[in-house]
Amino acid sequence: MQASDVRRALAAAALTTLAVPAFAQQAMSGADTGGPISPEDIMRLHDMREVQMSPDGKTVLFTVTAQMATFGSPESTIWQVSADGRTPARVFVAGKGVDDHPRWSPDGRSVAFLSRRDAPTPSEAAPASAKPSPAADTGTRPSAPADATPVARTGSDAPGRQLWLVARDGRSPTRLTKLAGDVADFAWSPDGRRLAYLAADPDTPSERADRLARRDAVVVDAPGHVTRLWMLDVASRATRVASPAGIDVGALAWSPDGSRLAVKIADTASINDLFYHSRVALLDPTRGTLGPALIDHVAEEPRWSPDGRALLAEVIRTPGFIGLGLRIHDLASGATRAVADDHPGLLSHARWSADGRSIEALSFERTRSRLVQVNASDGAVTRVADLDGEADDLSTSRDGRRVAVALSGPDRPADVWTVDDGHPRAITRINPVVASWRLGRVREIAWTSSRDGMPVYGVLVTPPGYRDGTPLPTIVQGHGGPEWAWWSGWLGSWHEWAQMLATHGYAVLLPNPRGSDGQGTGFARAVGSDWGGDDYRDVLDGVDRLVAQKIADPARLGIGGWSYGGFLAAWAVTHPDPVKGDRFRAAVVGAGPSDMAAMARITDTPDFPLGYFGEPQAHLGDLDRVSSARLLDRVTTPVLVLHGADDTRVPATLGLEFFRGLRLLGKPATMVRYPREPHWFHEPEHQRDVQQRVLDWFDAALRSDARPSPARSPG
Secondary structure (H helix, E strand, O other): OOHHHHHHHHHHHHOOOOOOOHHHOOOOOOHHHOOOOOHHHHHHOOEEEEEEEOOOOOEEEEEEEOOOOOOOOOOEEEEEEEOOOOOOOEEEEOOOEEEEEEEEOOOOOEEEEEEEEOOOOHHHOOOOOOOOOHHHHOOOOOOOOOOOOOOOOEOOOOOOOEEEEEEOOOOOOEEOOOEOOOEEEEEEOOOOOEEEEEEEOOOOHHHHHHHHOOOOOOOOOOOOOOEEEEEEEOOOOOEEEOOOOOOEEEEEEEOOOOOOEEEEEEOOOOHHHHHHOOEEEEEEOOOOEEOOOOEEOEOOOOEEOOOOOEEEEEEEOOOOOOOEEEEEEEOOOOOEEEEOOOOOOEEEEEEEOOOOOEEEEEEEEOOEEEEEEEEOOOOOEEEEEEEOOEEEEEEEOOOOOEEEEEEEEOOEEEEEEEEEOOEEEEOOOOOHHHHHOOOOEEEEEEEEOOOOOOEEEEEEEEOOOOOOOOOEEEEEEEOOOOOOOOOOOOOOEOOEOHHHHHHOOOEEEEEEOOOOOOOOHHHHHOOOOOOOOHHHHHHHHHHHHHHHOOOEEEEEEEEEEEOHHHHHHHHHHOOOEOOOEOOOOEEEEEOOOOOHHHHHHHOOOOHHHHHHHOOHHHHHHHHHHOOHHHHHHHOOOOEEEEEEOOOOOOOHHHHHHHHHHHHHOOOOEEEEEEOOOOOOOOOHHHHHHHHHHHHHHHHHHHOOOOOOOHHHOOO
């Protein structure tokens, strides 16, 4: 199906009876009546995730969260919709708080899910025969780091993220676990009699006493509590620990015959080990013994082939977080082979087809997603369906004939789509309010590198009703990464500003320069240690193209972004053009690593910069060369620095260094630091504030007809 066909399907879907969640019935705003989109409008939107097709392919479960693009939403609800789209969606299991991670039982008669609920239900009591494992209170490892996930404590009354069970009709949910900490993940055994789940080791009595007495000094990088695999008998509710001590288990998958589990493991619970040093091994759930590593550098949970003879895994192509690759491990021979490494896109959400001869996956190419099939023997990739936007999840029926995806489009946030015989169709409308908004036009654009002729792609968003040839104030927003990409889909959240800015009269360029996903691993690796070099040249080439087409007004350019996008903004203001001077009149540096020499040593993922630059001491020159904090004397552009106070990925000291250095030189700069926020913000008020400050900052510098709010004025 071509992109135009998908757009026609969207239009047709809007005329049918789709899911309109109750929470979507809200008061009208300016955007609802054709005005510009405000931060308040964006904060009203809901996100959709975790599509789960029933084994018979008739029903799709999905999760709706109360905030867009955040992993810390205070409200999450599980919904269901008929896969044929004939019946509107409805709440599957009612509850207050956070319900997520639904998983069908093998026979499709019940659903297990995770929940953090305020109060227990009368039906949650476990049978008298259920009792915790003797190992539940015998751990002797050091205390967990201060920023670690709360540890599990069997038998405590403290609320945590628990494992629950509910019938297919969604009634009378029953709590299966009672831990002080969280259940992180789980999986049904093939016969439906057991649930394997992951939970962190509990505190010992001495650890609890030390914490209460504030004897809580933290030894940096000391091994903390690991997450272990537990077994739960569904009928009796008896539980026992089933993985060795001292090994962190991050994901699990049952073998088709139920005799073994493939587990993703790491030596510690640190985020760096989780990202870069996880591996797949086989676990005997009865004996609790762990076999040798089979696949290294695993990014996601492993997948068993239908015949149980092979394992499929998505791996990080080291060094660095550069490109996912598919690997198949043959259990009989012990050989692991690469599949489709030369594919000119990013493959993700891979899983075996029903016959085991191929792999179904999502492929991100240039700026759009596709559903593809990968031949398991020769790696040949075949297109199944074009998806006009960004697909972010994938689930199939047991026979493989029906596929469900979470897909956003240029004119709508993510919804549930099904793909039958290669034809995608939306079966929900999670945010119907957006249909009344006058949106910016989203289109993929391409240009050519002025240095080496390499093709570069990106997304352009222009105001509603815009006519080409009218120069506009233009914002360049860089994406995170460097390995990430912008998509021709929904572009409205607390850190994706394009739709909001476009409806306020801006053209917004979202470039995917070298280092980005969407053109294969070679393109992603092309940035190397040359951050701010050819990648930034690619960005400027895109700006020059818009100027030449009389879309961008060269006298009214701004730049901003989050994470690596913040790096590019900081780089731009410290690198004026030798001929044209300062090209940007305003910049927003959101959580940007402006001092890479410091970043390489204080980030919580040291393997990330290591993969691009090498060991810091041996490459200080390279790291300093790409550190805009060394070049603050060049800055004349007003800079807004935004940073989370609890950011451990790009610590807030890096933002403070950039801001304070500018102010000491008398340069125009403002910094806003957000309490409690990590690298990706969680709190709604902070998310709203970020958007408003970004809009006010650019309005003040680039638009003579706009004035910033007094509380948001550039300082």
